[in-house]
Amino acid sequence: MLPTMMFVIDTAGLVLRLFLLLPIYRIKVNFLDFVRYAKMMNITRQLRPSLAKALMPTAMRAMSADSKLVELTMNEKTGIATVTMNRPPVNSLNLELLQGLLKAFEGLEDDRKCRGMILTSSSPTVFSAGLDIMEMYKPKPDRVKEFWTTLQDVWLALYGSSFPTVAAINGHSPAGGCLLSLCCEYRIMCPNYSIGLNETKLGIVAPKWFMSSMLGAIPYREAELALTSGRMFSTDEALKIGLIDEVASDKADAIAKSEKFLSQFAKIHPIARKLTKLNLRHSALEWMQENKELDLNIFISFVGQPIVQKSLEKYLEGLKAKQAK
Numbered sequence: 094m095l096p097t098m099m100f101v102i103d104t105a106g107l108v109l110r111l112f113l114l115l116p117i118y119r120i121k122v123n124f125l126d127f128v129r130y131a132k133m134m135n136i137t138r139q140l141r142p143s144l145a146k147a148l149m150p151t152a153m154r155a156m157s158a159d160s161k162l163v164e165l166t167m168n169e170k171t172g173i174a175t176v177t178m179n180r181p182p183v184n185s186l187n188l189e190l191l192q193g194l195l196k197a198f199e200g201l202e203d204d205r206k207c208r209g210m211i212l213t214s215s216s217p218t219v220f221s222a223g224l225d226i227m228e229m230y231k232p233k234p235d236r237v238k239e240f241w242t243t244l245q246d247v248w249l250a251l252y253g254s255s256f257p258t259v260a261a262i263n264g265h266s267p268a269g270g271c272l273l274s275l276c277c278e279y280r281i282m283c284p285n286y287s288i289g290l291n292e293t294k295l296g297i298v299a300p301k302w303f304m305s306s307m308l309g310a311i312p313y314r315e316a317e318l319a320l321t322s323g324r325m326f327s328t329d330e331a332l333k334i335g336l337i338d339e340v341a342s343d344k345a346d347a348i349a350k351s352e353k354f355l356s357q358f359a360k361i362h363p364i365a366r367k368l369t370k371l372n373l374r375h376s377a378l379e380w381m382q383e384n385k386e387l388d389l390n391i392f393i394s395f396v397g398q399p400i401v402q403k404s405l406e407k408y409l410e411g412l413k414a415k416q417a418k
């Protein structure tokens with residue numbers, strides 16, 4: 094009798110607390126939200142055994158991401174998903190890789206079992222070489238529009254994800270690669286690689302939202318110096334200025350450390366965590382939502398400039414020459 098009464102009182106309390114929160118943040122709540130909340134509050138043991146069992150995770154599951162460019166696995170026991178970029182040789186972000194990432198992030202957003210996500214790479218030495226320069230060099234009008242819009246959507250989905258995120262940076266991470274890691278809440282990097290927003294070195298300008306992502310990680314003064322000079326940081330330098338949070342000895346260690354970081358959120362109220370994150374990121378997210386079209390037009394006119402095309406051509410030649418040596 095007493096446990097039943099306690100359960101009814103607990104449940105009423107939970108529902109009341111949820112409904113007090115909801116009008117402020119305009120969250121849709123449904124039964125599954127309640128179940129998540131209840132599970133977090135550790136009351137699933139009091140639910141019907143069949144329902145409690147259904148809530149218990151079982152094993153590691155490969156989820157369909159419909160793209161060989163992105164592998165998505167879910168640890169059913171912990172609810173931690175791993176998204177692995179798999180576009181050899183350097184995971185340069187072309188339209189198809191971005192579409193694969195977007196699909197994976199949106200899928201996880203809809204997956205009520207997802208408790209966190211680790212973003213990593215299948216390459217032994219490169220996390221991501223950033224945007225595929227071939228998408229910007231002599232671009233086809235329709236494709237380049239779709240390319241940039243998809244990048245904006247990937248940024249919105251990752252920077253604004255409701256689940257906690259970690260980048261396990263197991264290789265070099267210039268420009269767009271660094272951006273992806275900056276969208277995550279925590280960065281763990283393997284030794285002796287480089288990371289940074291090096292756009293000015295290519296003769297291009299990192300858009301406002303690239304910069305605001307960096308400003309979310311390091312102080313303004315450091316960001317100003319890094320962005321204007323296009324500086325790439327070694328793993329140790331990145332740790333010193335706070336561009337990364339931890340160093341791992343290798344990829345396996347980076348994943349283990351990522352899981353440890355994410356596991357702390359098991360004890361944190363998921364709605365409180367999510368709303369705190371989204372409130373902190375609100376102005377950058379809102380700017381993007383309201384300025385997608387403007388940002389697209391700036392990009393299109395920027396990459397259309399002959400001087401920008403010349404810079405990209407020179408940079409590509411430099412990469413090829415390096416390869417030929």
Ligand SMILES: CC/C=C\C/C=C\CCC/C=C/CC(=O)SCCNC(=O)CCNC(=O)[C@H](O)C(C)(C)COP(=O)(O)OP(=O)(O)OC[C@H]1O[C@@H](n2cnc3c(N)ncnc32)[C@H](O)[C@@H]1OP(=O)(O)O
Nearest residue numbers: 185222223224225226265267268269297298392395412416
């Ligand atoms: C007011 C204006 C406002 C807004 C303007 C709007 C927009 C403009 C800004 C757009 C933002 C762009 C951000 C970017 O991400 S640009 C991309 C920057 N990336 C880089 O600088 C990285 C370049 N690559 C490297 O440094 C190295 O490749 C790397 C350290 C990652 C790995 O070195 P490794 O020795 O392992 O490999 P490589 O031999 O160098 O490369 C292998 C092959 O891959 C090709 N490659 C490398 N990177 C790219 C890339 N980013 N895109 C396309 N191709 C790439 C390289 O050429 C080699 O090719 P092959 O010779 O084998 O054909």
